Structure formats: structure tokens, C-alpha cells
Amino acid sequence: MSAKPLIRAVVGTALAGALMSAAPAMAQVVKYQSNPNALILDGAEVKAGTDLFFLSGQLASPIDPKKTFADVKSIEDLGDTKTQTIGALTKIKALLESKGYNLGDLVKLTLFIAPDPKLGKLDFAGANAGFKEFFKTTDNPSTVARSAFQVAALAGPYFLIEIEGIAAKKK
Numbered sequence: 132m133s134a135k136p137l138i139r140a141v142v143g144t145a146l147a148g149a150l151m152s153a154a155p156a157m158a159q160v161v162k163y164q165s166n167p168n169a170l171i172l173d174g175a176e177v178k179a180g181t182d183l184f185f186l187s188g189q190l191a192s193p194i195d196p197k198k199t200f201a202d203v204k205s206i207e208d209l210g211d212t213k214t215q216t217i218g219a220l221t222k223i224k225a226l227l228e229s230k231g232y233n234l235g236d237l238v239k240l241t242l243f244i245a246p247d248p249k250l251g252k253l254d255f256a257g258a259n260a261g262f263k264e265f266f267k268t269t270d271n272p273s274t275v276a277r278s279a280f281q282v283a284a285l286a287g288p289y290f291l292i293e294i295e296g297i298a299a300k301k302k
Contacts (some may be wrong), residue, residue, distance in 0.1 A: 138202045160238060160299045162273065169258065170267065171277040175238035177299045184232055188243065188295040190286060191218030203289055212247055212254035212291045216261025219294045224265070227298055234271045236298040242279040243293040258292055 133295055142219040157242070172299065191198070193208050202208065224234055247254045258279065266274040285293050 136151075159301060160274075162238065162281060164274070169273055169274075170262065173276070175276050175299075177238060179302055181299045181301050184236075184298040186223055186226055186296040186298070188247070188293040189219045189222045189226070190290050190293050191215035192222065194218075196275060198262055200287070206232065206247070206249070206289045206291070207297065209289050209291070211249075212244065212257030213261040215290065215292045216242075216258050216294070217264055220265045223294060223296055232298045234265055235273045236300045237273075237275045237296050237299040238299050240275050240277045241281045241295050242277065243285065243295075244279060245282050245285050245291050247291055252292070255279065 149205065159178045160181060161178070163173045163175065165173050173278070188283055191209050193203055194210055195208070198208060211220065223237075227233055235236065242258055244253050244255065246252050247257075262277075265271060285291070
């Protein structure tokens with residue numbers, strides 16, 4: 132092998148190694164929000180090499196911590212949509228923290244909201260009120276991309292909201 136091809140091979144191998152080792156450093160999450168006053172993002176971009184955590188749908192727990200899901204006999208056991216949103220997001224926060232993530236690492240949430248029989252309709256304002264206690268706050272100034280769907284019912288007759296999410300962070 133002549134000197135030129137050998138130099139190219141060595142430089143090429145060194146360059147490839149440098150790029151491969153730089154990949155995790157370049158991994159990132161970019162959140163887009165055209166209106167800084169908006170409650171949610173326009174979207175989020177998750178670059179290659181980023182750790183992802185997919186959270187299954189979370190329901191609120193009974194208000195009384197001594198009760199189990201089997202003890203739930205009415206909406207009063209779980210609370211209104213705002214209360215259930217706070218309960219579900221509290222569980223999501225704990226799940227994130229147990230895996231080394233935080234609320235700021237969330238990039239996407241999906242809300243499944245059932246109509247509140249007391250109101251005779253979906254309580255989207257209640258869901259947003261609960262959401263506002265976790266996002267765009269002093270403790271968590273960030274927010275997420277989000278979708279919300281009205282559903283006929285959830286896992287049980289007294290559940291008004293279920294929330295699933297995706298978190299992402301640099302490796």
C-alpha cells in the first residue's frame with residue numbers, strides 16, 4: 132500500500148472514531164414553542180442517541196390512600212377531572228424520578244378524557260387546571276407537546292382521565 136492510501140485509511144478511521152464518539156454528545160432534545168404563553172409546545176424533536184422512556188397510561192389513585200382501586204365506588208373516591216389529572220401527573224412524576232428523569236424531560240403527553248357525569252360533558256378546563264400545576268411553573272418552567280382525546284369511558288366507570296407520556300434526555 133502506498134503512502135497516500137495508507138494516510139487516507141488512517142485519517143478515515145480516526146475521523147470515523149471521532150464522529151462515533153461525538154454522537155452521544157450531539158444527542159439532544161429540542162422543544163419548539165412559537166407562542167411562549169401557550170400551555171403546550173408546537174412539537175419536540177428527539178435526536179438520535181437520546182434515551183427514551185415510554186410511560187404507560189396512568190390513572191389517578193383513590194383520594195383516600197387507604198383505599199385500593201377495588202374500593203372505588205364513586206367519582207368522589209377519585210375526585211373531579213382536575214383532581215384526577217393531578218393524581219395521574221403525580222404518579223407520572225414519581226415514575227420519571229424512579230428512572231432518573233424529571234418532568235422537564237417529558238416531550239409528549241396524551242390525555243384521554245371521559246365526560247364527567249356531574250357536568251354532562253368533558254371537563255377540559257379541569258384537565259388544563261391540573262396540568263398547569265405541573266408545567267410552566269417555578270419548579271418546572273418547561274412544557275410538552277400534547278394531544279387530548281375525548282373517550283366514551285376508561286378502565287373503570289369513575290375514571291375521568293388517563294395520561295400516557297414519552298420522556299427523552301441526553302445520554
